[in-house]
Amino acid sequence: MVSSGLSDEFPPGLPHRDMSEVEPQKDQPHPVKWYRSSMFNITIVGLCSFSCPGIWSAMNSLGAGGAASPNLINAANAITFCLMVLSSYLSSALMYFIGVRGALIFGCIGYAPFAAGLYTNNRYGNEWLVLLGAALCGISAGVFWAAEASIAIAYPEPWNRGKALGYWLSFKLFAQMLGGAINLGLNASNDQAGQVSYTVFLVFIAIQATGPFIGFLLNSPDKVERKDGKKVDLTITQNPWLEIKATTKLFFTKKFLLLLLWIGNAVFSESVFFTYLAMWFSVRSRALGSLMSGIVPVIGGNILGYWLDRDSISLKIRSRVAFWTLVIIQGAWWTWATVLVTRFKETKPTFDWTTPGFGAAFGVFVFLAMGFQLNYLFLYFIVHNIAESDEEIIRYAALIRGTESAWEALSYGLESLTLFTEAGGVYMSFAIWAVAIYPAWHLLRHFGVHRPLVGDESYPAIIDRMNEKGVISSKTSSGDEAGNEKTVKA
Numbered sequence: 001m002v003s004s005g006l007s008d009e010f011p012p013g014l015p016h017r018d019m020s021e022v023e024p025q026k027d028q029p030h031p032v033k034w035y036r037s038s039m040f041n042i043t044i045v046g047l048c049s050f051s052c053p054g055i056w057s058a059m060n061s062l063g064a065g066g067a068a069s070p071n072l073i074n075a076a077n078a079i080t081f082c083l084m085v086l087s088s089y090l091s092s093a094l095m096y097f098i099g100v101r102g103a104l105i106f107g108c109i110g111y112a113p114f115a116a117g118l119y120t121n122n123r124y125g126n127e128w129l130v131l132l133g134a135a136l137c138g139i140s141a142g143v144f145w146a147a148e149a150s151i152a153i154a155y156p157e158p159w160n161r162g163k164a165l166g167y168w169l170s171f172k173l174f175a176q177m178l179g180g181a182i183n184l185g186l187n188a189s190n191d192q193a194g195q196v197s198y199t200v201f202l203v204f205i206a207i208q209a210t211g212p213f214i215g216f217l218l219n220s221p222d223k224v225e226r227k228d229g230k231k232v233d234l235t236i237t238q239n240p241w242l243e244i245k246a247t248t249k250l251f252f253t254k255k256f257l258l259l260l261l262w263i264g265n266a267v268f269s270e271s272v273f274f275t276y277l278a279m280w281f282s283v284r285s286r287a288l289g290s291l292m293s294g295i296v297p298v299i300g301g302n303i304l305g306y307w308l309d310r311d312s313i314s315l316k317i318r319s320r321v322a323f324w325t326l327v328i329i330q331g332a333w334w335t336w337a338t339v340l341v342t343r344f345k346e347t348k349p350t351f352d353w354t355t356p357g358f359g360a361a362f363g364v365f366v367f368l369a370m371g372f373q374l375n376y377l378f379l380y381f382i383v384h385n386i387a388e389s390d391e392e393i394i395r396y397a398a399l400i401r402g403t404e405s406a407w408e409a410l411s412y413g414l415e416s417l418t419l420f421t422e423a424g425g426v427y428m429s430f431a432i433w434a435v436a437i438y439p440a441w442h443l444l445r446h447f448g449v450h451r452p453l454v455g456d457e458s459y460p461a462i463i464d465r466m467n468e469k470g471v472i473s474s475k476t477s478s479g480d481e482a483g484n485e486k487t488v489k490a
Helices: 038-060 070-089 091-108 111-124 128-154 158-187 199-209 211-215 240-251 260-267 269-280 283-308 315-347 358-386 390-415 418-444 459-468
Strands: none
Touching (some): 038 111, 038 128, 038 158, 038 199, 038 211, 070 091, 070 111, 070 128, 070 269, 070 390, 091 128, 091 211, 091 240, 091 390, 111 128, 111 199, 128 358, 128 390, 158 199, 158 283, 158 358, 240 390, 260 390, 269 283, 269 358, 269 390, 283 315, 283 358, 315 358, 358 390, 358 418, 390 418
């Protein structure tokens, strides 16, 4: 037998999920109360995402947090993401003590102080609160990221997971749209380079302060009701030290190591395209950018979510079409951006929407922002398909978020250097895209091939195939619900 190099982590045979995760007959849904439903809880997580990281992104989408110069804000963001590496890594251990809802609430707390730092910097030139706020944000945000990702992956029914991921991630972009609309209204007459109005930040601080209170509305996992009747279990049962060891061990598995560069490809670009916006565009053009960087990614992300949920199409086809589409369009966008910044280094333009060439320069920013959203959503689709249990979902979420934070800390740190601010970030992003393709493909090519993952086959088809192979007895298919009377052959 020829080994693929991943056969130990992708063995053939039984699906890696319980059979109850396959969609039941449409006319036999499990009854649920609306306030216990998976989509209600995803809405609560989405509202927390709107008020906290969404508003953070709205400030970021102004270009360098709305400041006249990107260097201080990029340095502050580097501090945030460095601390998020640690807080994300420890988040599963923290959930042992406070649970996933407590982790979500705790994660909301540190965002408003950073917005306050941006306000005082914008109005009074104060810098210390920016840096302190960035540190507080980093401590809480890593926990928030891990908690919200765990909920978004584990709470929805499998056949709704792609749509639920798109729905959840859309809230963050709705915040960018709101921030962009507010900012555009306040700065529509400013066609020069510079910083945005400080009044914007007062609105942002107020919204972020609501995040922890919204988090209290989340149902704990044991109270969630799903249409497939399956209970959600995100309980961490082992002690925190063993949990940290389990998370560390998972990091060094082949499956996760193959994802490292693709995670970098997904998130390294965020500081790059927002710094690009701050460097080369007028204040009102940056305000327009913050609006459009919400609208276009929402559309693209939800289209991708619906595609990934098309269980009438095999998982193999869905994952491969999504992957290669992302690879090709990103390659085109980075080529476009590389040509532009190479030219801008010499010409030093400031584009307003009345300036010739604005469309070509502005368009690549919008497409790169959409690419960030598409890659983000696709990462969680991957996590769902490689995680072996609900506990592992929490660990993967912590690792994904921590790794994202490390890449973004590197990205914002480099973007705070003048050499990278103008063009180096684009060049490096292009290189990361190129080297990330093969390792990610080496992982993705096993989806729907080595084992039937969730959504790859209908429930009856899986039962029939497994009966034919003698993996389960014939009485499984006539047992209650999802084969609760099954007997496994020795």
